[in-house]
Amino acid sequence: MTDMTNAMDDTVEVPLHRIAHGRTGDKGDRLNVSVIAHRPAHFPLIRDQVTAERVRALFAHRGPGPVVRYELPRLHALNLVIDDVLEGGVNLALNLDGHGKTLSFLVLSMPVRVPRHLLETVGNDPQAKQQDKQEETP
Amino acid sequence: MGDGRILVGCGAGFSGDRLDAPGPVVETLARSGLPAAIMFETLGERTLALAQLDRARDPERGYEPLLEPLLEPVLDSCLRHGIRILGNFGAANPRAAAQRILEMGRRLGCRPMRVAVVTGDDLAAASLLDRIEAEDGTPLTVTAPISANAYVGAGPMARALALGADVVVAGRVADPSLALAPFLHHHGWAEDDWRRIACGTLAGHLLECGSQVTGGYFADPGVKDVPDPHRIGFPIVAMDADGGFTIGKAEDTGGLVDRRTVSEQILYEVHDPAAYLTPDVTLDITCVELVPDGPDRVRVTGAAGRPRPERLKVTVGYDGGWLGEGEISYAGPNAVARARLALDVVKRRLPADCRVRGDIVGVSSVFGDDGGQRLAGRAPAVEDVRMRIAVATPERAVAERAAQEVLALYTCGPAGGGGVRTAVRQRIATASGYIPRALVRPDIEILE
Numbered sequence: 103m104t105d106m107t108n109a110m111d112d113t114v115e116v117p118l119h120r121i122a123h124g125r126t127g128d129k130g131d132r133l134n135v136s137v138i139a140h141r142p143a144h145f146p147l148i149r150d151q152v153t154a155e156r157v158r159a160l161f162a163h164r165g166p167g168p169v170v171r172y173e174l175p176r177l178h179a180l181n182l183v184i185d186d187v188l189e190g191g192v193n194l195a196l197n198l199d200g201h202g203k204t205l206s207f208l209v210l211s212m213p214v215r216v217p218r219h220l221l222e223t224v225g226n227d228p229q230a231k232q233q234d235k236q237e238e239t240p
Numbered sequence: 241m242g243d244g245r246i247l248v249g250c251g252a253g254f255s256g257d258r259l260d261a262p263g264p265v266v267e268t269l270a271r272s273g274l275p276a277a278i279m280f281e282t283l284g285e286r287t288l289a290l291a292q293l294d295r296a297r298d299p300e301r302g303y304e305p306l307l308e309p310l311l312e313p314v315l316d317s318c319l320r321h322g323i324r325i326l327g328n329f330g331a332a333n334p335r336a337a338a339q340r341i342l343e344m345g346r347r348l349g350c351r352p353m354r355v356a357v358v359t360g361d362d363l364a365a366a367s368l369l370d371r372i373e374a375e376d377g378t379p380l381t382v383t384a385p386i387s388a389n390a391y392v393g394a395g396p397m398a399r400a401l402a403l404g405a406d407v408v409v410a411g412r413v414a415d416p417s418l419a420l421a422p423f424l425h426h427h428g429w430a431e432d433d434w435r436r437i438a439c440g441t442l443a444g445h446l447l448e449c450g451s452q453v454t455g456g457y458f459a460d461p462g463v464k465d466v467p468d469p470h471r472i473g474f475p476i477v478a479m480d481a482d483g484g485f486t487i488g489k490a491e492d493t494g495g496l497v498d499r500r501t502v503s504e505q506i507l508y509e510v511h512d513p514a515a516y517l518t519p520d521v522t523l524d525i526t527c528v529e530l531v532p533d534g535p536d537r538v539r540v541t542g543a544a545g546r547p548r549p550e551r552l553k554v555t556v557g558y559d560g561g562w563l564g565e566g567e568i569s570y571a572g573p574n575a576v577a578r579a580r581l582a583l584d585v586v587k588r589r590l591p592a593d594c595r596v597r598g599d600i601v602g603v604s605s606v607f608g609d610d611g612g613q614r615l616a617g618r619a620p621a622v623e624d625v626r627m628r629i630a631v632a633t634p635e636r637a638v639a640e641r642a643a644q645e646v647l648a649l650y651t652c653g654p655a656g657g658g659g660v661r662t663a664v665r666q667r668i669a670t671a672s673g674y675i676p677r678a679l680v681r682p683d684i685e686i687l688e
Contacts, residue, residue: 123464123500125457127509130672136507138500163609172513176529176542177503183511189610193286193560193669196597196630199606208607 119210139178246426249476253450264490270321277422280327289557291332292387302333356400360682361412363388380673387557393519396682397421416444438545439483453505455495468494522546551674560669564639566646578654601626
């Protein structure tokens with residue numbers, strides 16, 4: 103990595119949690135997980151790397167059905183809809199978390215590659231807040 | 241901000257929400273001097289079937305069990321300030337809930353009030369059980385249903401407000417419709433003004449889970465911090481006549497409202513974001529824009545709407561059998577191996593044909609699978625774990641046996657197990673169906 107001459111190519115692997123947040127919702131045996139970029143600059147990385155196939159692979163041990171991915175560029179977000187993954191849903195599941203409420207953080211554990219210069223400003227970093235403010239001014 | 245706005249706040253986002261949440265919402269609404277309403281969303285799919293069972297046991301019951309502690313602190317203030325109250329806290333027995341509210345008002349010395357009861361969602365009472373359809377239109381057959389309710393829209397509640405109702409008590413209405421009704425009534429939006437109805441439905445969708453849009457269910461220390469999460473303020477929407485709205489929260493409370501909190505809630509329980517179906521509209525959120533509008537305020541615009549679905553969604557509750565659970569802790573050297581052995585012992589002692597799952601909390605539990613594949617592949621260095629077993633069965637005795645087998649690990653299981661807890665409970669399952677809209681005839685009754 104240190105040999106890279108172009109800083110833009112200098113990427114590091116991090117959990118998706120470093121650049122995105124999200125929440126799950128359930129209806130019956132269907133789960134939806136939102137994946138929302140902390141910063142607009144992160145959204146293209148998420149769109150490219152958080153594919154329906156990779157999400158389905160994260161749930162392979164649950165024998166998931168189809169995964170449908172919706173893009174919401176104005177919210178810098180993806181909405182992932184995963185079928186037959188709750189092993190019966192909240193009313194029939196044996197899982198402690200029959201709603202699947204914790205599963206947003208399973209998705210957020212997916213490894214993604216992020217250019218190093220885009221990793222500096224995530225979360226509660228004061229610099230990030232300042233930048234967000236600038237970006238949010240219409 | 242133009243004149244003509246109405247404020248709608250949320251006082252509860254589910255049955256079991258914080259009972260002190262409505263107070264600051266009502267104080268904020270009262271201080272605003274604007275037309276206002278507060279909604280209470282307390283009805284889940286299972287809650288309604290449980291309420292039907294309650295009602296079958298006692299005809300005076302079957303409404304939200306926490307109705308009184310939720311409403312009592314705010315009822316008088318709402319009546320004095322003209323803040324309308326809407327709730328699906330009627331559950332399986334809206335009329336009984338309305339009577340309780342009238343009694344509460346008399347007991348508290350409140351002014352006389354009009355309470356509207358919305359009926360018609362109960363398909364068993366309306367003899368419509370045989371008209372419930374599966375997605376493909378074929379009849380949906382559920383043996384021995386406990387409850388069957390259609391999701392009614394905002395129309396009847398808006399009519400109740402027009403009749404001067406101070407409190408509107410509903411059973412199964414769609415959650416966002418509780419907020420849409422006061423918007424419809426106040427702004428006089430036409431029933432087929434799909435764009436405005438979409439905006440009102442989106443506002444209701446953001447409000448319906450209470451603090452989930454104001455910093456509740458959001459905190460992730462060091463990443464997404466929430467101020468004063470022990471006293472999060474519940475949300476309030478200011479709705480303009482043209483459908484643009486601002487979402488904020490009760491004054492002098494913790495929590496936060498920003499693009500991130502609103503983004504998480506906007507997609508909560510959404511599937512196709514271009515077609516979120518409610519009884520009132522087909523909502524399209526793909527072009528929604530969120531713009532910060534001062535501290536703890538976000539401006540929401542751009543919701544689009546298409547005509548409402550021709551069929552109403554129906555939830556049918558039925559007997560879901562029994563769940564038996566048992567847990568025991570192991571800690572210190574070789575704890576994980578002892579927990580795995582305990583799991584194996586209990587599994588071998590249960591009937592071979594019952595549905596059983598084992599977890600080791602601390603190694604893999606909620607991310608895991610019923611088959612134990614994920615658990616088998618993990619060996620983290622942890623010193624304090626908890627074995628858990630769960631059994632689903634139609635027979636109560638089998639569920640009790642599973643719990644008993646975990647208890648027996650105290651003497652017969654691996655070394656050093658402690659802290660056994662067991663639980664056996666009956667479950668209610670639900671199935672989703674549809675019913676042609678024209679068959680469902682919601683009605684309003686006014687009690688005074």
